[in-house]
Amino acid sequence: MAGTNTLMTLENFINGKFVPCNSYIDSYDPSTGEVYCRVPNSGKEEIEAAVEAARSAFPGWSARSPQERSKVLHQLADLLEQSLEELAQAESRDQGKTVTLARSLDIPRAVQNLRFFASSVLHHTSECTQADPAGCVHYTVRAPVGIAGLISPWNLPLYLLTWKVAPAIAAGNTVIAKPSELTSVTAWMMCKLLEKAGVPPGVVNIVFGTGPRVGEALVAHPEVPLISFTGSQPTAERIIHLSAPHCKKLSLELGGKNPAIIFEDANLEECIPTTVKSSFANQGEICLCTSRIFVQRSIYKEFLEKFVEATRRWKVGIPSDPLASMGALISKAHLEKVRSYIKKARSEGARILCGEGVDTLSLPAKNQGGYFMLPTVITHIKDESCCMKEEIFGPVTCVVPFDSEEEVIQRANSVKYGLAATVWSCNVGRVHRVAKKLQSGLVWTNCWLIRELNLPFGGMKSSGVGREGGKDSYEFFTEVKTITIKH
Ligand SMILES: NC(=O)C1=CN([C@@H]2O[C@H](COP(=O)(O)OP(=O)(O)OC[C@H]3O[C@@H](n4cnc5c(N)ncnc54)[C@H](O)[C@@H]3O)[C@@H](O)[C@H]2O)C=CC1
Numbered sequence: 001m002a003g004t005n006t007l008m009t010l011e012n013f014i015n016g017k018f019v020p021c022n023s024y025i026d027s028y029d030p031s032t033g034e035v036y037c038r039v040p041n042s043g044k045e046e047i048e049a050a051v052e053a054a055r056s057a058f059p060g061w062s063a064r065s066p067q068e069r070s071k072v073l074h075q076l077a078d079l080l081e082q083s084l085e086e087l088a089q090a091e092s093r094d095q096g097k098t099v100t101l102a103r104s105l106d107i108p109r110a111v112q113n114l115r116f117f118a119s120s121v122l123h124h125t126s127e128c129t130q131a132d133p134a135g136c137v138h139y140t141v142r143a144p145v146g147i148a149g150l151i152s153p154w155n156l157p158l159y160l161l162t163w164k165v166a167p168a169i170a171a172g173n174t175v176i177a178k179p180s181e182l183t184s185v186t187a188w189m190m191c192k193l194l195e196k197a198g199v200p201p202g203v204v205n206i207v208f209g210t211g212p213r214v215g216e217a218l219v220a221h222p223e224v225p226l227i228s229f230t231g232s233q234p235t236a237e238r239i240i241h242l243s244a245p246h247c248k249k250l251s252l253e254l255g256g257k258n259p260a261i262i263f264e265d266a267n268l269e270e271c272i273p274t275t276v277k278s279s280f281a282n283q284g285e286i287c288l289c290t291s292r293i294f295v296q297r298s299i300y301k302e303f304l305e306k307f308v309e310a311t312r313r314w315k316v317g318i319p320s321d322p323l324a325s326m327g328a329l330i331s332k333a334h335l336e337k338v339r340s341y342i343k344k345a346r347s348e349g350a351r352i353l354c355g356e357g358v359d360t361l362s363l364p365a366k367n368q369g370g371y372f373m374l375p376t377v378i379t380h381i382k383d384e385s386c387c388m389k390e391e392i393f394g395p396v397t398c399v400v401p402f403d404s405e406e407e408v409i410q411r412a413n414s415v416k417y418g419l420a421a422t423v424w425s426c427n428v429g430r431v432h433r434v435a436k437k438l439q440s441g442l443v444w445t446n447c448w449l450i451r452e453l454n455l456p457f458g459g460m461k462s463s464g465v466g467r468e469g470g471k472d473s474y475e476f477f478t479e480v481k482t483i484t485i486k487h
């Protein structure tokens with residue numbers, strides 16, 4: 001930290017060293033609305049320096065055995081774990097989420113990401129075939145691609161950054177990562193641990209700043225052959241456009257408009273608390289959050305009453321409040337965007353059953369300028385409404401009735417996104433049938449967000465391109481070569 005004034009000031013991390021920047025961006029504490037940190041406003045120059053560092057580090061790092069790289073990843077995981085409390089406090093302050101969530105989800109999962117890829121990189125096998133009349137044996141080998149460009153969002157900052165850094169460096173690539181300019185602090189804290197973990201200079205470079213300035217410089221750089229991105233669909237379009245002239249490998253993990261389908265035989269005791277969580281966890285700022293709840297008509301009234309009651313118990317509070325389930329949204333602009341959807345729904349004749357504009361939120365004086373809102377439930381809304389079609393990415397969920405299995409599948413599939421769905425029913429045949437017909441990269445039945453890191457993660461349609469996970473990330477971060485030997 002460079003101490004020019006009382007604000008925390010971050011620096012880029014290039015070639016194993018912290019480097020100051022010529023200009024900075026203000027970063028806000030979402031729970032107070034006050035500036036508390038300055039983030040480098042990097043551009044092309046910093047990307048050039050990072051590319052040079054990553055290029056120089058590549059031959060040495062890629063030549064190490066998977067076992068050696070695995071050891072380094074385990075060491076970094078241990079160091080992150082030792083700093084868990086400090087990182088959780090920092091993530092909460094930077095993002096607005098509760099400390100409880102950062103402590104129980106974000107930082108433990110960042111540690112798990114490193115340990116998972118440290119282990120999985122040791123177990124990949126290649127393909128071989130001898131079924132060839134020409135008397136040949138054919139086999140594949142995989143090699144790291146080179147310099148990986150990693151762009152991550154603000155909702156799960158360290159969790160999603162490590163989900164990209166870990167598989168990239170485990171496979172032998174060097175990386176240039178660009179976290180969101182809104183939430184850069186935990187990435188910068190991780191940089192302080194890299195040397196001790198044994199990560200050689202230039203293997204992990206982190207360059208901070210805005211998307212249009214430094215993000216685009218990274219995406220457009222001819223020596224960065226692959227980009228892994230998590231964020232919004234419009235930004236993904238821009239990345240596709242900028243990387244097209246270089247035919248870059250792209251992994252795009254985008255938004256969702258995720259349905260929950262609740263059949264009349266669902267176990268409501270489990271379904272209601274889980275659906276409250278899937279709608280409002282992390283302030284609804286997870287791409288996997290539920291935002292359209294379809295409930296079979298025979299239980300619609302009962303579900304709605306219980307769901308609204310449970311939503312009202314989902315306490316909004318300052319991030320340090322151990323009883324709070326929800327903290328502040330990421331920014332003033334985002335809060336206004338989320339509120340605008342509720343206003344639109346109201347103008348269309350929808351009913352707001354609880355939350356924004358219906359209930360009152362009480363906050364300490366010092367947090368009055370923070371970006372808080374209550375979890376909000378909307379009903380009597382048409383499938384064509386923008387609230388039922390567009391990603392809101394906030395604590396807002398719509399509940400509507402349905403009659404038949406066939407009808408609900410068609411309605412659930414009627415949006416441009418296809419990321420995640422939940423299905424609630426005790427009928428085994430039905431859950432298999434419905435899961436198979438949903439246009440969704442992930443389907444959780446009678447649960448939500450239980451993750452198996454080894455299996456493919458990602459969406460179809462406008463929710464993305466490619467998958468992440470054990471084998472998928474390894475394939476993305478390596479180039480495959482088929483070798484034929486005539487004998
Ligand atoms: N995983 C997800 O599904 C996420 C979805 N969103 C959605 O996106 C909306 C807007 O949020 P934003 O923060 O603006 O998302 P975004 O997609 O603009 O930001 C994600 C990352 O991309 C970078 N970025 C932005 N423009 C770029 C460009 N032209 N070239 C390269 N990198 C660029 C950002 O700096 C950040 O690191 C949210 O309201 C939400 O609906 C936002 C974050 C995560």
Ligand SMILES: N/C(=C\C=C\C(=O)O)C(=O)O
Nearest residue numbers: 155230253286287288451
């Ligand atoms: N990509 C996102 C969440 C991923 C969760 C996971 O891997 O478990 C997101 O919210 O953007």
